[in-house]
Amino acid sequence: MRRALILLAALLAVGLAALVLTGADDMLLRWAMEEQRDTQNALARALRALRAGDPGAMAAFAALCFAYGFFHAAGPGHGKILIGGYGAARRVGPWRLSGIALLSSLAQALTAILLVAAGLWVLGWSRERMTGLAEDSFAPLSFALVALVGLWLAWRGARALGGGHAHAHARAHAPGPDGLCTTCGHAHAPAPADLERATGWRDTAMLVGAVAVRPCTGALFVLILTAQMGIFATGIAGALAMGLGTASVTVAVAIAAVTLREGALASLPGSAAIARVQPMIELGAGIVIALLAGRLALGVI
Template sequence: MRRTLTLAGLGLALVLAALWLSGAFDALSGWIGAAQRATQDRLAAAVRALRAGEPGAVAGLLVVCFGYGVLHATGPGHGKALIGGYGLARRVPLARLSVLALASSLAQAAVAVVLVYAAVAVLGLTRDAVTAAGGGWVTATGNLMVVGLGLWLVIRGLRGLGRLRSTAQAGSRDHDPHTHAHDHDHGPDCGCGHAHGPTLDQAAAVTSFRDAGLLIAGIALRPCSGALLLLVLTWQLGIGAAGIAGAFAMGLGVAVVTVAVAGVAVWAREGGLAVLPEGRLRWALPMVEVAAGLIIATAAIMLLLRQI
């Protein structure tokens, strides 16, 4: 089973590399962009139908919004990278990571609603001003939180490596005065009086709510531009409730993709780690955490630099 998971993971990596080298990702990106523009036209038509009071217009709007969310999530964006990177960095069970992915997508929709109604209904800002705010300081704040999460993963991974190194050195000193004529293995409950590192169950637990909060906030504070436009338009037309429902339908569409990314991340992580023995696995987990944290922080910093 371990060999199967490893071979499957390597096969997936080779397929992705071949697609990237062949330029297939560029073609896919172009197709996604065209599909998003076509869906925006359908979205405008659905809003007009709702405004005209046509039968089934609400259901039609929600379906189009859901599809737009799926397409939006398949395009470039840091939400998928953040969920996937965190899934690789931390040994979080798939169910918990999927809940985080769903919560972050719905929180993203909620931020869009709050931003639009605070800016338009309360402050009287224009649609362009709302869109600029959504892509300006709000997004910058989210990216800063993502940088913080990445750096926190790096620090925690380095601390984990430090603890393992200290434990190994202490164990070496404890065993210096004598030699063993027999082979033995120190498991997590070997009875020698000191711990040799966290157990796999301890590593699988989410250590605090700090990670979850930063993860959700980092994604939520980058609202979908389509949701912002929909909310402003429906508010101006007097059908704001439909716009709010549509924004959350978009969030559910985004969640479909982010949950799938979470599943791939967990599968890739477990497949890659399955071939490692227990002792090496304890070292591999914090190393992966450091690497993923560096990738997350670097990607967020690059997004921040683009805004300057």
């Protein structure tokens, strides 16, 4: 199992490096943006077919919404950065992180639904007002929150690296198989069980909130049009389908991040080495998250 993890992690790392070095990541980005535009145009045609009552229009509309969410997530986005970075930084299981990725994508769709419902029927806002608010206010806020999460992870990793008792005795005291010192009985680094413990609801709420605060512009487009057509429930279904499409990418990123982390840790000789290296990984991942999110924030200000 350990060798399989190491091999899979190495293959993923080589694949990511090849994408960057060959410029394929830029090609992928351009492809995703073009497909997103084409899908949005197809959505407008699907909405007209829905209004005309064409058979099969609803199924085609849902499929297009899912595809839009997929292409949207394949482009530059804060959700992938946060979920992937957190998965690399913390020892959280793949199923739990995948669940957080799914929940954050659906919560992002819910934000769009609430914004349009409140904007149209409570506040009387125009389409331009709502999309402008999403792009000019919610987007930089979301990036800033993601950057703060990155800084928090970096601080937590740095604090673990600088633990006083752990480093004062690290050379003089040898850890046993349970992670406790064989000389004094103290834990000089986090125990493996502590490292592997799933994060609590606060971490989950933090991750979901940082992603969900920015509604998807495609979901806003669909929700506003369907509201004007008198079929807002169809728009809600479409927004949720977009959320599932987005989740298909973020879940894959979550699994890849966990696999890379576990593959790297599996190559280490024992729990004591894992306890020493894990804070370094958390520190590095936190810094990367903060830098990437900060760059995205500056790009939309």
